[in-house]
Amino acid sequence: MERKIYTFDEAYNASLDYFNGDELAAKVWVNKYALKDAAGNIYERSPEDMHWRLANEISRVEAKYKNGLTSQQLYDLFDHFNYIVPQGSPMTGIGNDFQIASLSNCFVIGLDGPSDSYGAIIRVDEEQVQLMKRRGGVGHDLSHIRPKGSPVKNSALTSTGLVPFMERYSNSTREVAQDGRRGALMLSVSVKHPDSESFIDAKMTEGKVTGANVSVRVDDGFMQAVVNNTPYRQQYPIDSANPTTVKEIDASELWKKIVHNAWRSAEPGVLFWDTIIKESVPDCYADLGFKTISTNPCGEIPLCPYDSCRLLAINLYSYVVNPFKEDAYFDFDLFTKHVGLAQRIMDDIIDLESEKIDKILVKIDEDPETNEVRWPERHLWEKIRTKTLQGRRTGVGITAEGDMIAAMGLRYGTEEATDFAESVHKALALAAYRSSVEMAKERGAFEIFDYEREKNNPFINRLGEADPQLLKDMKKYGRRNIACLTVAPTGTTSLMTQSTSGIEPVFLPVYKRRRKVNPNDKEVRIDFVDENGDSWEEYVVFHHKFVTWMESNGYPTAKKYTNEEIDAMVAQSPYYKATSNDVDWLQKVKMQGRIQQWVDHSISVTINLPSDVSEDLVNKLYIEAWKSGCKGCTVYRDGSRAGVLIANDEKKKEEENCEHCYERPVIVPERPRELEAEVIKFQNNKEKWIAFIGLLDGRPYEIFTGIADDDEGLMLPKNVNRGKIIKTKNEDGERSYDFQFKNKRGYKTTVEGLNDKFNPEFWNYAKLISGVLRYGMPIDQVVKLVQGLELNSETINTWKNGVERALKKYLPNETEAKGQKCPVCGLESLVYQEGCMKCTNCGASKCG
Known part of the structure; x- marks a missing residue:
């Protein structure tokens, strides 16, 4: 049957109506989630079509089992993102025959047995690449690599240690994932590894390991040594009874470095590894291949090698009846029912993932390469398929927790709000596991289920104490899924649910x-x-x-x-003192710990802090996270990722003062592949405009600017003001300039083709302006040149004003505006102050 094709405008306008006028949500959906083919043809008019696509595919799986859900029942759960929201990869991939990609959001990889040879390192690198090209995020651990200086039996004689391989894996991510568009990478290492300090410091060098998030696995012994100020023993191999390398360190000094680096640059994240392993249900089957070794890039899913997870979120706000009123209450009955259905849907998605993997295997078999080339990729997906069906792992999570708390008349971070949030997560855990047991009765338990292996697991026992009958039924019938729950960042889908992501509070x-x-x-x-x-x-x-x-x-x-x-x-309002900068951060950590006991995987949450907090506070938050039972913790201090990786402190001060912007710079005619960039948003004639300024050594080197709300969509969060402009070439040699930024969790997003997003005439003039910037014309003279351009079109003149306004920001403060008179007092006494003109005589100011 021939599909109807919609224009961008048709899909955008229909989606704008669907989202009640929310332009950003409409653009996000059309650009990221509407069904498209390789030529860019759009086959869905609005999220209504997408939800029917999901409902029809999942109902096809449901029809294989007893009491199958109908398409209408499923559609009603998805409609308007009110109740159940499959996350990015499932939403994009289910029922999508135009691309061959996995439905899994994340994977962990790692070879069995000793694997620190070059062959093993390169094999892991290849597997990472193969997964990322299918859209997956990847995590792997480096604790198996020999520490620096270890003897090796090759021409090098000694090992180079971890850091060069961090660079290798980082570069592969940037290459195949197209700088964050198709994948993300998490690298972890045990604090017990003798090279862990070098690992922790690796990203503090400018331009190093820019394609990976990094986390350090800390054990209880290390944390106890930190608290007690006692020595700590590192060794390699980390789990060996007879290590080849042993090193005693001052735990407190290494901990200070972890805290300092996290305070300064938001990395490394910390994984409380003993808590993860002790609480892990899949690790009851460690000897059968389910030993957890690392996490996915956002940290919410600790995984064994070649396991993966698909994600789904339940919109908590939708279960508050009479929100914000005195008689508000949470509909636990409806919530429990829907959680059970969500777990069922997630299990269906595993079947759909199995179909996707089969298609990937067929695609590999049909590739023209030799078997020698194809075998590693085929073997990789065979391992993933086996692990997926053996454990049937799912990732049911939540979104809009902050809204839910506020709608109940509670204030985020208070003891009362934490008590309520814990009760919701407890109900979620019990309902999800009850659903998994019921499915085991109907569909069969996961392949290796064995109650005797799980009977001493703290999480399983917690469920049993809360619901003894559930434990009895689990023992009798088994469970369909090896693990069920997580709290993941919901990313762009949160824009469409019109709610906050994860357990972050909403904004004032x-x-x-x-x-x-x-x-x-x-x-x-x-x-x-x-x-x-x-x-x-x-x-x-x-x-x-x-x-x-x-x-x-x-x-x-x-x-x-x-x-x-x-x-x-x-x-x-209940939102008072509930923003990231206002909440009691220690209370937030304690809340995470309370909730964690009802989440079998982990919780991805970032503690957002103002820029002026001390390192001591970061230390207290990490210590409290460990004591509270959190499985991981990441902090983000406002602005900590902007300009921190500067090798020379004096250089940084110069850039901040921008004094050298007025001096003639060193000419660099060959544009570097990457430039740091600033984003400036402003208005011209009631239109929203945006400028991307590429910077070399802190000085403007190129400019892209135009109307911000074009049909292509420049979907930048309001707080994004920095990033990178990356020059790329396609197979035909055509150049493209992409803008890449990191969100508050450090996750990369790329806006492709800045050169194609603005009016072509703007682009031609921008090349002229960029040319004079590149060859060192002083900024005040560039501004004067732009002011003097005589252009016929009103639109181009508006563009000219935008360029002038953007470049003025880079003029050193107190630069004289020569030849211009104050419109108030009439004197030539104007100077530039932060891009605006101020009269030193009468104090009048003018921006724009």
């Missing part, structure tokens, strides 16, 4: 003077009134759930509010 209202946006149901039109009673007509952007709270509590959503009234209104 953002109100900025003179910021105008289009009103819709998630934004509130308010006229600001200043202290003189003068009104500015502007829009104040609120979190959409905050609007619901306003309406529920009698606050008009279109009236004049003073600053004081807004502050007072916010202080009355």
Whole structure:
């Protein structure tokens, strides 16, 4: 049957209606999740079509089993992302015959037995590449590699240690994953490894290991040595009774380095390894190939080699009845029912994944290469298929926890809110495991289930204490899935559920003077009134759930509010003191620990901190995370990833002051492949504009700018202001410039083809401006050149004003605006201050 093809505008406009005017959600869906072929043809008009695609495919699997769910029942669970939300890979891949890709979000790899030879290292590198080209994120552990200086029986005589291989794996990610578009990498190592300090420091060197997240596996012995200030023994091999290398270290000094680096650059993350292994249900089957060795890139799924996980989130906010009202309550009955169905859907997706793997194997067999070339990839997917069906591992998680807590009238981070959140996760765990047991009765238990192996597992015993009948039934019938639960970051899908990701709290209202946006149901039109009673007509952007709270509590959503009234209104809401910078961070860590006891895998959560927090606070948070029973912890201090990997502190100070921007720089005519970049967002004639400024040694080297809301969609989070511009070439030799940024968790996102996203005429003029920047014209003279351009088109003149405005930001403060008079006092006394002009005589200022 011939499929209908939709234009971008048709799909975008239909999706805009679907999302009630939310432009970003509509663009995210059309660009990332709408069904497309290799030529870019769009075959789905809105998420309604996608949800029917998912429902029809999953119902096809359901039909194989007793009491199968119908397409309509499944569609009702998916519709409008209200209840059950399959995550990125399943949402993209289920029912998609246009690409041959896995439904798994993440994998872990690692060879059996000793594997620190070059052959083993290269094999792991190849397997990483093969998985990433199918869209998967990959994790693997480096603890098996010999420490630096160890004797080897080749021409090198001694081992180079871990760090060069970190670079190898990082470079492979950047190559095959196209700088984060198709995959991500997690590298881990045990703190017991003698090279762990070098591993921890590797990313502190500018430009090193930029294609990987890194985490260190710390054991209880190490943490106890830190707390007690006692020595700690490192060795290689790390688990050997007769190690070849032994080294005693000061645990506190190494811990200080971990804390410092995390404070400075948000890495390494910390994995509390003994807690992970002790609580792990799959590790009851370690001798059968289910020994956990590392985690996926976001850390929420500790995995054994060649196992993988598919993810699904349940929208917690949807189960709050009468949200934000005094009689609000959580519908545990509906929630429990839906969790059971979600677990069932996840098990169906395993069957769909098996079909996908079979198609991958057929594709490999049909490739024109020799068997020698094809065999490693085929063997890899055979191992993955075996492990997938042996354990039938799933990843049922949640989203919108912050909204749920607020809708219940609770404040995130308080003891009362934590108690409630724990009760929800306990109900989720019991319902998911009950569903898995029921499926074992209908469909059969996972292949290697053995209750005797699990009977002493702390997590299983916790379930048994909460529901003794569940444990009896599990012992009798088995369980369909080796492990079931996680809390993963929901990424762009959270934009479509219109809720927060993971267990992050929602954001307070953002109100900025003179910021105008289009009103819709998630934004509130308010006229600001200043202290003189003068009104500015502007829009104040609120979190959409905050609007619901306003309406529920009698606050008009279109009236004049003073600053004081807004502050007072916010202080009355459950969102007060609930943002990342306001919560009690120790309470947040304790909450994570309380919830962790009801999650069999792990929780991916980042503790977001203001830029001015001390290293001592980071230390306290990590220690508390360990004591509270967390399986992992990552901190992000605001701005810690921007400009921290500078080799010379003086160079950094110069860049911050930008004094050298005014000096003639060293000419670099050959553009580097990567440039650091800043993003500047502004308005011209009521239109939203955006500029990407490529920087070389902190000085503007090139510029891309134009209208931000073009059909291609520049889907940048509001807080993104830095990144990289990467020059690439396709097979035909055509150049492309891609913008890459990292979110607050360090996960990479790439916007492809900046050169194709703006008006071609803008691009031609931008090449002119970039040319004079590249050859060292002083910034004030470049601004003057742009000001002097005489262009016929009003649109091009608007572009010219945008370029001028963007470049002024790089003028050193107090630079004189020669030849320009103050519009207030008429004197030539204007200087530049942070891109704006200020009169030194009368104090008048002007931006833009």
